[in-house]
Amino acid sequence: MRLTGRGAPLELTELELPPPRAHQILIAVEACGVCRTDLHVLDGELPDIHCPLTLGHEVVGRVLAAGCDARFQRGARVGVPWLAHTCGVCRYCRAGRENLCVAACFTGYTRDGGYAQQMLADARYCLPLSEGPAAELAPLLCAGLIGYRAYRAAGDGATLGLYGFGAAAHLLAQLARSEGRRVFAFTRPDDGAAQRFALELGAVWAGGSDQPPPEPLDAAILFAPVGALVPAALAAVHPGGRVVCAGIHMSDVPAFPYRLLWGERQVSSVANLTRRDGEEFMALAARLKLTARVQTFALADANLALERLRSGALTGAAVLEMAASAAVAGPSARP
Ligand SMILES: [Zn+2]
Ligand SMILES: [Zn+2]
Numbered sequence: 001m002r003l004t005g006r007g008a009p010l011e012l013t014e015l016e017l018p019p020p021r022a023h024q025i026l027i028a029v030e031a032c033g034v035c036r037t038d039l040h041v042l043d044g045e046l047p048d049i050h051c052p053l054t055l056g057h058e059v060v061g062r063v064l065a066a067g068c069d070a071r072f073q074r075g076a077r078v079g080v081p082w083l084a085h086t087c088g089v090c091r092y093c094r095a096g097r098e099n100l101c102v103a104a105c106f107t108g109y110t111r112d113g114g115y116a117q118q119m120l121a122d123a124r125y126c127l128p129l130s131e132g133p134a135a136e137l138a139p140l141l142c143a144g145l146i147g148y149r150a151y152r153a154a155g156d157g158a159t160l161g162l163y164g165f166g167a168a169a170h171l172l173a174q175l176a177r178s179e180g181r182r183v184f185a186f187t188r189p190d191d192g193a194a195q196r197f198a199l200e201l202g203a204v205w206a207g208g209s210d211q212p213p214p215e216p217l218d219a220a221i222l223f224a225p226v227g228a229l230v231p232a233a234l235a236a237v238h239p240g241g242r243v244v245c246a247g248i249h250m251s252d253v254p255a256f257p258y259r260l261l262w263g264e265r266q267v268s269s270v271a272n273l274t275r276r277d278g279e280e281f282m283a284l285a286a287r288l289k290l291t292a293r294v295q296t297f298a299l300a301d302a303n304l305a306l307e308r309l310r311s312g313a314l315t316g317a318a319v320l321e322m323a324a325s326a327a328v329a330g331p332s333a334r335p
Helices: 036-042 134-141 143-153 167-178 192-200 229-236 275-288 299-311
Strands: 024-034 059-066 077-080 083-085 118-122 159-163 182-187 205-208 217-222 237-245 266-269 294-298 317-321
Touching: 024 077, 024 134, 024 299, 036 299, 059 118, 059 134, 077 118, 077 134, 083 118, 134 143, 134 167, 134 275, 134 294, 134 317, 143 167, 143 217, 143 237, 143 275, 159 167, 159 229, 167 182, 167 192, 167 275, 167 317, 182 192, 192 205, 217 229, 229 237, 294 299, 299 317
Parallel strands: 159 182, 159 217, 182 205, 217 237, 237 266, 294 317
Antiparallel strands: 024 059, 024 118, 024 317, 059 077
16 A cells, blocks of 8 residues: 555555565565554655655564575564664764664655565564564554653653553553553543543543643653643643653644743653664563554555544554465464
């Protein structure tokens, strides 16, 4: 399903992929999550978008063919996250901050992604994945993983606000609860379904983003791409509290009185991921048995899945599920 121009519906297209080069793997995609970032790419809200382009950076699949230097074998279960390549030599790469690499490539943005039956990826940036339902693993690869980076950036306070209770927040709520932290969920005003979903996953309070929490919070993470939530979240945290913006794009942050920032409150953003984040988070997710609540769509229904995400009509995460292919067998079927 290819993006051919800004704002255009994705189009079903047939493409022949070249054989994988040295570090590359050709992957039979089993499932690909639908992320808010895909909407930002579709809407042309990120710089340097070159069409035609295949979206999708929460990819679960199996290796069909591997280049001579690739670190996965045919049949291996792999995940393809957002970070697709880094230069290895810039100041950020050398400092262990490859998420900020000046020449990074990104899956489903500067490289073709997983809204497809097959894709090519650099195996050095892919993650080994366990068996288990592909659709339920897919949201871990961005919502979970980059959500986790934001979660760490929010510090270890006892009370945590989550603004926007979608794919990322519903995974983090499970993680926070397992660590004994109290989660306060903020949804679109009057979104009773999302508020009930948050309470079901262990949030101690759920309300509209236009409401103050019942007590001041230690930290808040913003998943909704709404700049006006920055001052709202600052008003909701204690002195010394942190507000972390986890999305890649937001509407403008409105002017706000300095007293909201006063008291050593902090605002920061989280950008991309490192490979280390990926390994850490996937191990943690397996240990805690984090489960994604998903709504699955056929590949050809990608436009519908994106529309549902845009309108807030989803509970949990949207995932495209590819029709099973007989072309590749799992490790157990190999001689
Ligand atoms: Zn670099
Ligand atoms: Zn994403």
